Each structure stands twice: as C-alpha cells, then as structure tokens.
Amino acid sequence: MQAAMTGLTLSLLLLPLCAADVFLRPYVAHSVLHRPRRANTGLLEELKQGNLERECIEEVCDYEEAREVFEDDTLANRFWTMYRNRNPCDPNPCLNNGKCVHFLSIYQCQCPDGFQGRHCQEAGVAETLKCRYLNGGCEHFCNDTGGQVTCACADGHAVAEDGRSCVAEVQYPCGKVPLLEASKLQANKTTRESEYGQYCPKGHCPWQVLLQHKGSSYCGGVIVHPSWVVTTAHCLINLNVEDLMVVAGEHDLRLVEGTEQKIRVAEAVLHELYNVTTSDSNIALLRLHQPIVFSNYAAPVCLPRKEFAENELVAMRYSIVSGWGCRIKAGYLQGDAVSLYPPTSRLLWRMAVPPLSPEQCALKSGMNLTSNMFCAGYLEGTTLSSCKEDNGSPLVTRYGDTAFLTGLVGFRACTYQGYFKIYTKVSNFLDWLHAHMSSGIAPTDGHPHSSTNQTLPPVVIEQQLT
Incomplete structure (x- = not known):
C-alpha cells in the first residue's frame, strides 16, 4: 500500500513536465552545443546527400562536409x-x-x-556606361561606338602605348602652355585664387589674340590653327x-615686347544663321x-569633340576667360571710323569662372538664352564699370x-549686377568649324557675310553694351 502511494505521488509531481517543450530554444541549444554551419548553406543543400564533387570541387567545403562524404575519420583526414x-x-x-588570389x-x-561578381562574370558600371564612366579612362577623347572603348587625342597629340594617355607629337601641341611645359609645371595646378581677376603672366594664355580695325584694338579671338582664328560674329559686322x-x-598693349605677330586677315566667315x-x-x-x-x-x-565637351568638360568646376577688356561703344561703324571704349587694362587678364544655370542667367539678365x-x-x-575681357575672347576649360x-x-x-557673361556654346559649332577650316571656303568679295544681312543701329548697340 505504501509503495502504491509513493508511485502515485511521483506521478503527480511529474505530470506538469509532460507539457514542457521537447526541444530547447535555439539560443539555449547553441550555448550547450555549437555546430558550425556548412560552407554552402540553404535548406536544399542540407537535404542533399553528401557528394564530393558537388561539395568540395564545384564549391568550397569545410571539414564537416568532407567527413559526411567519406563517413570515415581516416579517409576524411587524408582527403582534408x-x-x-x-x-x-x-x-x-x-x-x-x-586575376585569382588565394589563401x-x-x-x-x-x-x-x-x-564584377565572384568570378568577374558580370559587366560592371564602367562596361555598361563605357565612355560616360570616367571618360573610359581616356586622357582626351573616348569612343565606344564599336562596343569597345578606344581613346583618341586632340591635335598635336598621339595615343601613348597604354592606349589611354596622350603624348605630344609636335613641338607646340594644342592646349598646352609652352612656358609651363618647358619648366615641367602643369597649367592645371594654377590655383583659382591666382587666376581670379589677375593678370595672365606673359605666355600663359598663348591662344589669346587681339583684333584690330584700322590699327585700333576692339575685340579678342583665339588661335585654333596656324591659319585660323575663332571669334564672335558681332565683332565683324559691317567691317x-x-x-x-x-x-x-x-x-602689354602699351609696349612692343618683341613677341607680337601682326597678321592681316585674308577672309572672314560669319555663321550663316547668325542673328544680330x-x-x-x-x-x-x-x-x-x-x-x-x-x-x-x-x-x-584644342577644339574638343562634342560628346567630350558635353559629358566631361561641362562637369568641370571652373573655366578660364581672358582678354584686355576692350569693347565697342555706340556702334561698330560710324561713318568711316569705329567708335571704341579705351581698353580697361593694358595687360592681358584672366579669370576663373564657374558655370551658371540658364534659369539663373535668364532671371538676372532678362535675356532669353x-x-x-x-x-x-x-x-x-x-x-563693373568696365569689362575685364574682350568680346570674342575665349573661355577655355582644362581637362x-x-x-x-x-x-x-x-x-x-558687361552690364548686369554681379559678374557673369553670356557665351557662345562652341560645342554646337564644331562641325561647322572643321568644315570651313578643311575646305577653306570663305566669301569671295572680301567682306564678312551674315545670312541675316542686317545692320544694327548704333543706338541699339549703345543700349545693349552700356
């Protein structure tokens, strides 16, 4: 009887334990027995039977997976x-x-x-965008039309052995400052502070030229070829x-320094769609x-390529404008003489300027761009009471x-609050420039032509320039 009572008592005491969980919770179980995860995880992987080729040849396995395959410690150890x-x-x-590297x-x-990818099997951003990604790694121009990136260089340069860099192949390649090149300095290392409204050191703006009419300085221009200078059409109206x-x-406009070259103009070509x-x-x-x-x-x-100018150069933070600050007052031609403001600077100036949005420019200037x-x-x-640059002078961007x-x-x-200018967008006229320079086509009567054939009244010019 006593034995029966004891058994009953034990049964009653153990009864609550029957509702307890059979398995320990994960964090408790891991604290008791830690089992490392398989090298190749996933539900389907765990359900597959051990296979040496799949586990350790096609994939990377750990010792546990090798042991499952061999099911023998000696064989597993030898293989491992x-x-x-x-x-x-x-x-x-x-x-x-x-390139494969291993430990x-x-x-x-x-x-x-x-x-990109574990085995470099996927095309990455650079391959997808090609020339739009870091210019394809090219120093100057990038071309990806054939499915492969190929680099090209501006005039006077050739592609180097690495297929990306550009090296000079003539004594005076475009876009280089000879004095800086000779002294092993780089033009792009000149700081913005040294270029902000400062005189351009002699020889540091070698592409800048001065235009003269009957001996009077009145506009600027830029050298793009030994026989060709680019300027603005409004500098040539009625001349x-x-x-x-x-x-x-x-x-220095007041000194003869021995470096000047005065050359007569043989022909002038205004853009056919120029509107005064x-x-x-x-x-x-x-x-x-x-x-x-x-x-x-x-x-x-250098003249850029259109894609290069509109994808790469447009992203540069600053460009450099230069000139002497001569401008025309009250008309380009009055009788037999051109009326001019005196130059605002005897020395050549340059200034670093950032790009402005068309909306900002239109709002401030009141002009439709x-x-x-x-x-x-x-x-x-x-x-400013006077300009620091010439009309027709260049804005250059360094790359x-x-x-x-x-x-x-x-x-x-020159007349707006603040200090900004409206420029002709050269990248839109590259084909036009190359076509005329390669063909040599120009007016035959010795006078600059405009397709508009308009004469701007002096009073209108006075309102626009002052």
Missing part, C-alpha cells in the same frame, strides 16, 4: 590534408581576364575594369576684311594671310593639363 593545401587558383576560376583553400577574383589685323603673342538681334549662332572664323608662327607666346587651344548660349560667372557683386575651347565672350556681357 590534401584539399586544404591545394591551389584553388589552378586552374584560374576567374573569367574575363580576372589556403580560399580564393578571390580581382576583376579588370568593367567587370571690311582688308582693315582687319590679328595680333598674336600680345600681352538675338545674338544666336554668334561665331565666326578668320583666315589669315600667312600662318602664325607658333612659339612660347603663341600656340593653339538659346541652345547655342550658356552663362558663367558670379551672380553676387556690384556691376587634366590640356585646355579646350568651350566658349566665346558674347556682346551683352
């Missing part, structure tokens, strides 16, 4: 010793010329530019070509009677240590 010391990079598992049985693929002179190598009222298509070419002799003080700027124009400068500040022509100073540029 050999497997752990193998070279997983032989043969190379990396695709697309990827023991663990390997990693170092992918070439344009590929006879035989009265025009280009001065290269100029710096809106200043749209405000660009022109001057062909010289004799070529400019390139030197440390006279050298060409066309797609052939853009703005650069500063919105804050007082209106690396090469300068490219991106703009020409427009004629409605």
